Amino acid sequence: MTATDTDLGPLVGRTFDAIIFDMDGTLVNSLPAVTRSWVTWAIHYGITEEQFNEYHGVPSGAIIAELIPEAQRDEAKRYIDDLELADVADVEPLPGAVAALESLQESQRAIATSCHRDLMDARIVASGIPRPDTTVTIDDVERGKPHPDPFLLAADRLGLDPKRCLVVEDATAGLIGARRAGCATLAVVTTTPREKVAAEADAVVDNLSGVRFVQVEGGVQVEPA
Structure with a gap:
């Protein structure tokens, strides 16, 4: 699938209050x-x-x-x-990650990661991606992915209904957790076979370079790049 024939299925035309990103495998290649x-x-x-x-x-x-x-x-x-x-020297942004984060306002973006906070910080610094003000790590929740807790807390910290948030994930555990939280889901095929993430996601793209987040009245929409 290429950026020109990306099929976003049920995400087309939906307006979201915020985008919640996983980090490893979604925003950064670690x-x-x-x-x-x-x-x-x-x-x-x-x-x-x-x-x-x-x-x-x-x-x-x-x-x-x-x-x-x-x-x-x-x-x-x-x-x-x-x-x-001790091992973050070659951690780098994945295609489209920086542009995706930069296209969103602070009130519209968050990271929910299975990392501990110090490891998240180290990988954000090493990769050079923009750091959202709102982040959730495994240190912040009692239960990590595939439980919904990280996504529920991210939405809560943004002051939003999780049902009006879109989660971007590369792993089935994260997609399952996002769905349990009531979020819409977009999978990227960076670390997990397409057929596995497709079974859990509303839509699938190769990576974030295949989509763009567009400011519209009332929030953000996702479109093919």
């Missing part, structure tokens, strides 16, 4: 750094690649709770946090 960190971590704890298959977009604490014995979980969490914070 995949090489994430992969390096988690491979190092997995080798240390004897975790196989197959054991990670269903955890993309899930907070690190939830992954560790599934894969690591309870007595080692605190240590394992500190280790992955240290690895990820």
Whole structure:
């Protein structure tokens, strides 16, 4: 699918109060750094690649709770946090991310990420993307994605009804959480196969360069770029 034949389906003509973006895989390409960190971590704890298959977009604490014995979980969490914070040198914006953020007013944009706040800050600085005033990290919620809590809190911090917000995500866990929050969903195909995100999203594009956010009376609409 190209930008010229992007099909936004039920999103066409809808006016949203705000756009809530996931960060990793949606706004920034941190995949090489994430992969390096988690491979190092997995080798240390004897975790196989197959054991990670269903955890993309899930907070690190939830992954560790599934894969690591309870007595080692605190240590394992500190280790992955240290690895990820130390490895941000090649984190960069994904296509269309900067333009998307710059097209929105502060009251119309937010980030809801599974990162801890210090890691979010490090990746925003490393990538150089504009930083929304409204951000939600795993530190801010009791339950992360695929629960709706991050998106509900982002909408609340913006002072908006989540049903009038559009969430942009690259992972099925995030899309499921957004849908549970009542948000509309737009998936980008940057880290997850199209068929998987298409099953959970209202519309799918290759990346944010395929769309533009347009100011209209009463809010923002999404159109093919």
